Amino acid sequence: MHLVTVATCSLNQWALDFTGNYERIMKSITIAKSRGATLRVGPELEIPGYGCLDHFLEGDTILHSWEILAKILQNEDARDIVCDIGMPMTHKNSNYNCRVIIHNGKIAMIRPKMWMANDGNYRELRYFTPWHKHRHTEPHSLPSIIRKITGQTVVPFGDAVVATEDTVIGVELCEELFTPASPHIQMGLDGVEIFTNSSASHHELRKLNKRVELIKEATAKNGGIYLYANQQGCDGDRLYYDGACMIALNGRIVAQGSQFSLSDVEVVTATLDLQAVRAARTQSSRRMQAAQSEPYERVWVDTRLDGGMGIRVGEEESKAKSIEFKYNTPEEEIALGPACWLWDYLRRSRQAGYFVPLSGGIDSCATSVIVYSMSRLVVQAAQRGEEQVIADARRMTGEPDDSTYVPSDPREFTNRIFHSCYMGTEHSSVETRKRAKDLAEAIGCYHVDLNMDTVVSAMKALFTMTTNKAPRFESQGGTARESLALQNIQARLRMVLAYMFAQLLPWVRGKTGGLLVLGSANVDESLRGYYTKYDCSAADVNPIGGISKTDLKKFIAYAQTEFDLPILGSFLDAIPTAELIPMGQDNVAQSDEVEMGMTYEELSVYGRLRKVEKCGPYGMFGKLVIDWGSFLSPVEIATKVKHFFFTHAINRHKMTTLTPSVHLEEYSPDDNRFDLRPFLYNSRFEHQFNRIDQLAEVLPNRATQPGNDKAKQD
Template sequence: MTNLITVSTCNLNQWALDFKGNKERIVESILIAKKQGSKLRIGSELEVTGYGCLDHFYENDTITQSWEVLAEIIKDARLYDILIDIGMPILYENCRYNCRVIVYNGIIQGIRPKKWLANDGNYREMRYFTPWMKADNYSIKYKLPFVIEQIHNQAFVCLGNITMNCLGTKIGFETCEELFTPQSPNIDLSLNGVEIICNSSGSHHELRKLDKRLDLIINATKRCGGIYLYANQIGCDGDRLYYDGCALIVVNGEVVAQGSQFSLNEVEVITATVDLDEVRSYRSSVISRNMQAMANDNLFASIDVPFRLQEGEANSSLKPTTKKTIRYHSPEEEIALGPACWLWDYLRRCGGPSGYFIPLSGGIDSCATSMIVYSMCDLVFKAIKDGNKKVLSDLQKVSKQSLEWIPESPEQISDKLFHTCYMGTSNSSKETKDRAEALSKRIGAYHTTLNMDSIVAAMVTLFEVTTGKKPIYKIFGGSPTENLALQNIQARLRMVLSYLFAQLLPWCRNSYGGLLVLGSSNVDECLRGYLTKYDCSSADLNPIGAISKTDLKKFILYCSEHYENFSILKDFITAVPTAELEPIVEGQYTQQDEADMGVSYDELSEFGYLRKVEKLGIYSMFVKLLHKWGKTSNSLHDNLDGCIVTQLEDLDNIDVKKSVLTRGLSPREIAEKVKHFHKFYAINRHKQTTLTPAYHAENYSTDDNRFDLRPILINSKFEWGSAKIDLLVDAMEKAEKEIMKLD
């Protein structure tokens, strides 16, 4: 008897609460798996409901309709003769569980609830679900709802931490977050003889994150041996996250199949033929592993399934799938692809709007957003060329075109979906106007240009008539208050004009349906609060709201090399970052972003990472940056903890004292930058609560929705921590003076 098995996993583009569409995609994936000869198919986490239902999980309808969808799947005889692993929520004794439901030939074989829930970062699973905390070998007799019972008279099923004992092999389960825990279930599963481990996930995209996920899967099977099937959701299911697919099949640490990380396909099935004998040989040759398996007493509730997954001797043409080289995208490619797929899903699913609108300033941020939209158009065009009829149908529907219309280039798609407008004033330069026009023309967008001086003047006149006082710019003798007010008038008027144009431009072009307004504030500016509340940063969506300025520059450079005839992009990279909200004097900008902020964009990225990822407060951040930015040498680094305790006064080692201040910034310069950042971060903290919903891309995102939860009102002086910094700086400067005397 051969021990070859054909198995399938998949990427599914599910949508929260889209029970009909979700069911259709689940069924399609099972049918494709069967067509490819598979005997086992696993799907993504909570694939029946969609992962991102959030507080809709509280509704009993969500549970009830999940069972109704499962009933439809169970009744479909086309889905027989294959073991199916389906994800859905289940209610047991008034507790809600995130479960895997295992089905074979219309009978539910068992239900496996998730043990370890994702409850940090973007995830709040314990808000909705209860972790299964029973002993591993404990299971209960679960009463099935009538909608299931009436199909095949099945009234009960085993619910618990189960494994499936099929004829000839054993299958186990872990779900998403459980893979990332220190004691992953796959360890005990492998020691208990489970040869195939199924992991169904709802894992979101984040720049530079994929390697961590793949590394865990590959090392799990490299250490323990076995066959690992990983399924994931793909696409935007209704929120700020993009689930990036990348379904995998791994055997003994070698990848034999890998799905797309970014794709417009709603259903992608990954199939491979694997050899159980390879697993048995791999495991049995490691004596220490066998001893641990013998001593392991974490047993599971095992369920017998009368189904043989192995192929028969007659199928002699079947061969194991060979190993593959893992595909990774560069961060620049991830920016081009992830937000573009997210924007496409949002546009085609939101109903009504016929495209996107952006106030195109001629700066790098709005340029980056525009190039992401162009990337979306390029992906749509390529999908249509590859024969994706669903993408073509969605495009025709969104763009309000006839069924006969088929685009011949990404630019033709952009002409229908993308609208840009340069909103200039007397403070704007010809260079930014020309850049905006040139970029929009190359992308193929429908572009308009306006001068809003008359509207700005009307606002100032209204204020002057009402109060008797006229504000003037700082360059002409006005106060900082007047200067800021005049800048904010322009910024907020651009927001109002954006929504006016977004609503009426399709009408001007003899079409209908408004446009979704896109924002272009990067994560560094949002963190610093360097934006006007309710200005043109306020929009419907912001594709770059969690991407750093540094990464955006690299992305623009990538686009200039990746797409043909986009040399205009290099002009955006070299342009001085400015909002053009103050008068230009003698051809020079009086306002520049980095000078205005008091810190560089690179420094803001550093602050953001230390604050969110390393979770450092003001004092700890200062100490960390002393090592990284300071003039101190390695010998002082080694003694820095002691310096903090003794304020440097007890250091008798002359060599250590001589090592102070040999390169980088001085302690006082670092202290001023750290305190400056915290001051403006705290003052502008309220702005984070009104930020436009942004694509989650960076691990120091400022999203106030659920990723970065902070008070609105913070004491911007940080007096205690600032005083500690000042004491340490004084002590270090005293040590510097002693060194100079010694020299």
Template sequence: MGHLITVATCALNQWALDFEGNLNRILESIRIAKKRGATLRRIWLLRPFFGGCVYFPFTALVHDRFNKKILNIRLIDRKNKGDTYLHSWEMLSIILNNEETHGILLDVGMPVMHKTFKYNCRVIVLNGKILLIRPKMYLANDGNYREMRFFTPWIQKRVITVPFGDAVIATTDTCIGVETCEELFTPNSPHIGMGLDGVEIFTNSSGSHHELRKLNTRIDLIKEATQKLGGVYLYSNQQGCDGDRLYYDGCALVAVNGQIVSQGSQFSLKDVEVITATIDIEDVRSFRGSSASRGIQASESPAYHRIFANISLSGIGLDADIGVRPDKMRPPFYHTPEQEITLGPACWMWDYLRRSKTGGYFLPLSGGIDSCATATIVASMCRLVAESAREGDIQVIKDARRMTGEPEDSEYLPTDPREFANRIFHTCYMGTENSSQETRVRAKELAELSYRSQHGYCRASSARPIFVSDREGPSIPPAWWHRCREPCSAEHPSSPKDGVSLPLRPASSMGPWKDHTCSACAWKCECGRKVGRKPVPAHPTRRGDLVTLRGYLTKYDCSSADINPIGAISKTDLKRFIAYAQKEFDMPILEKFLTATPTAELEPITKDYVQADEIDMGMTYDELSIFGRLRKIERCGPFSMFSKLVHEWGEILRPSQVAEKVKRFFFYYSINRHKLTTLTPSYHAESYSPDDNRFDLRPFLYNASWSWQFKRIDQAAEALDNLNNVE
């Protein structure tokens, strides 16, 4: 008879510094896990990345903490100002003293001060006692993460001081090892040494943010962790908005011997999601026994310190439940990139709304595909809310009632997504004298027919006389003032530089206008209930992908808002998303946005001329996406980018043409880097994000001439052109 163990893992929508909320979600997940018969439980107390500094005398407390259930931390730490560390211990004390948490092995995450140094730790708890505090050894310190700003890595492998350090837990029937987040992604992951030393169950509490197509990589790593090594891998991931640009997509997993046996949802509005699986630990032992090489490597592997836990996780002999069967293997489930765009930013926007205590969204519509995509994501958010309401999600219903101004005792249920959108979603077409009737009608049809949002109209050009009159006076040079009074365009400029500045002036006025509208006004729904300020999601004109790197946007125009759900999604993926939503949401109007020519409508439309973005930029959106990936992800400078593209585009472009495109990109990239410093916080959907506030930390002032680099490109292009001519 096998040794069956029911394990549980979870995805919790935790929020940094929301101590009571985080605690309640943890306790709720423990109740769910125990109802399902789990004896091993992985949970989060807080997300693993914190700011804040504290001196906490941990070593002075550890002896008492291990011999008593809890110590009164308030009295000991009263003079210290490390609120995060203090309150974390207070929450842990409640967990230790709560009888509901007994009889189950818990893995809780929290920051710990040890010998005056700060560590990101896992705390293993059983029956009101701490068994082990295991600090994280490998910290995420690139991309979106700066974990070493807050924590110190524990580099003393297999060393502990009291039960603090790199150790494993031995129960009466198995052995459990802990690793955290980034440690799964490192080449020499802790689970390798643990597995060779006999650890059979691995737990990982992660804060892995969502990126398009990233789940594939994550699942491959989890499967690989036990495919060669054998074992049970329990993966828990944070879920929800982190209060910033990232969205953690959940998708808790249980894997056995390289195969998935249980998988949670990747995108959900639920605050607590628990998944369980029943596994047979004998399967791990059989799997490992089939490899002689593994046994040889295990004999050479250093031993871990084992901390004994007086608990049996499996039913043995007469105590076994013959009615329980292990879960079967199942293939992993993946969303398509179009579905990820539909769900990820929508969940992020919902979390932003409910946590900011605001009453909905106000979105300026331009009639282009970027604002259309943002509006469609809001529609997706409303669909998710309606689905959760139909399933009886109490927290979603409560949040929806607050947003719509309903009293707490109301029976209102947001089960109709379009009706709910009508209550929380306001749109406005912001045009200029250069805007076409076509874009205005397209925006109106999108708002009223598809979303039933409350829609309005505003001409940004009406703000121009205000700017003009305010700038009259002796302090302004007459020549400059003349250029401002007479609008100029690329077609009819007054001087070589005039075509850039003035047509953007109406666009620049949109930012202050809509921010004033949303901040100063208390919006009311049609029934008259006051619902409060509505944050503005950016519809980043020409900013749906890496056009920002090219600098083709206006500072403080419609790209300036409260949040930006499409700021790091490529134009290619965005179009695929719109095509998907057209069918999935039954919105035929979206076809008009897919076929429309991308234009900023900043210049007058004539019989023979319509401003087009790709012509203005001197490169297509597809080319721009390639430039952005090479520059950001592959870290290419001008010459290395040319060297790659001259081969990739060699069949369609001459080397000299490739050289001109590369030089054009780097010139505009250099002179417009300053625009990235004012970008609206964007949903981080791809690793090529140009957001320099957090992800792209390179300088915003470059030598735009790139004299030596461009010279080397010209030399190489000339040599290749001559070689091709000879052939």
């Protein structure tokens, strides 16, 4: 056996928090060394934080990154271990996203990223230049602050590998794993036995399995040890980086970190046998390909990863057995991901808690339950003795410096940091008011209840006094325009009241600080534009803005049992309604799906086809004729598609003011960030809709064929 102990980690880095990022990097190195590791790899751009965005274009960001690297090089705790550390730097006046390999106070080499993430949530080409000189290095002149420490003037910069006395290490950065011709293939053929991958990969529902399969595949055919490091937490923007660092050996996962955690530093180590890698590479076909592969330049580091003990015989492999990778269900991901993101946002904004307008509907219910899930995680972390979590909890709850308070009950902690308000009007029902009150009691949040009819009446009276016109609802003889205006003023006044209560409720309770207002518009409502601009959707942050209504219902059903909240059953049974208009003569409540002209399940389908499968109106119609043709006629499908695109287009402007929300769904319509589209459309789509109508007229109606049941649509 030839045993080496290696370490990878998940760090909760924060954009531009150079001091905090340094401390977390050093803590991870210290933990890795304490476990006997001789190689440590950290997340992508870990020194400044991955989410600096346009700050990467500032010389200050690169200067401060060098200053932090200098501190790491000088720190005795960073000696006697090979460290793979991420930072931006300038080479020949171009910015690069780099990994810096250091050992015993010196820089061995700098490896720039070659393939950039430049779609979806990522704009790396905006800040960085890809390194296209494959298998080639150039001398990089070090800044004076580094020269004084290392005694080096230049170091290799480019696409090379690191050779120690007993093995060879190759670097692969995040997106490079996802490319068709990943670097690990050719590096492995040239003798690289250990691969490091430093990532800043965000959480998205149902996404982790793709990452895991690619990591397993990276060494399944070629053999090798693969160390995957990832950022964790909210680093200042809409993404939640979900950690899940891991170690693979010959296509098997042998060690896994947590996907969702409140810990700032998590280190995963494993002791593995290099002989197992070499044995996996004995196949004849692989040897033939290896003999023909082009060589990489090797940068030598005078050390052994086995700790200088050479080949050891008779020792057992430690932690090298395959493990069954732990995947969370989508319901668990909703319970954990947004909750962790909310915790980071709350503690780093240094506010006293959250406030939500609690309507008695399922969306604000889901938002509230996610906050309660956050409290559960805080209590669990505090009970494990995590000092940073305890310190943050004491500060935000206003505890004195000498306090011994430790969160021990989720309801008690929720009562300290979470506030809700039911803002009723004459159109509100007894049922929604009671559901809101019961939910608040169940999770422990501080709840207030009010009627805002006097405020609404004052606004209507002001309008009438100014114009001599009194708007009425349609059911009272008014026009659709009057009715819409009367609904919207109720919704917008709730936003104004929400901010007033968020600023003053802590004062009412004798506490200091203010509250962050939470929005509760789901991703489908945003896609459809089914909400009032600048109503309660206009908040500070929105934990459910990237989640579909369908998934939210599944989450509430999960939480009903998992969190022991029987009250949630009444939210699942309730018809989604805005309660902004008088009850009709038939006593039927206002229904969201009826008003939208489509179901939430249909909206999820439209959203996925529009964004993920990149369909315009005509392309979407063609796909839905195949998928829905057994229970809907082509003309019916055409009507649905045209209605969606029309309503989406006329409401597209609302996306420009969306409350920042944690990204969770791959068809998110988050404007100018994830979804780059115009916000003023020709909503009639004359040419596109005409082509749909022409095709719908000639296609056969499969829905009328024997054996097909139109009720299947339900």
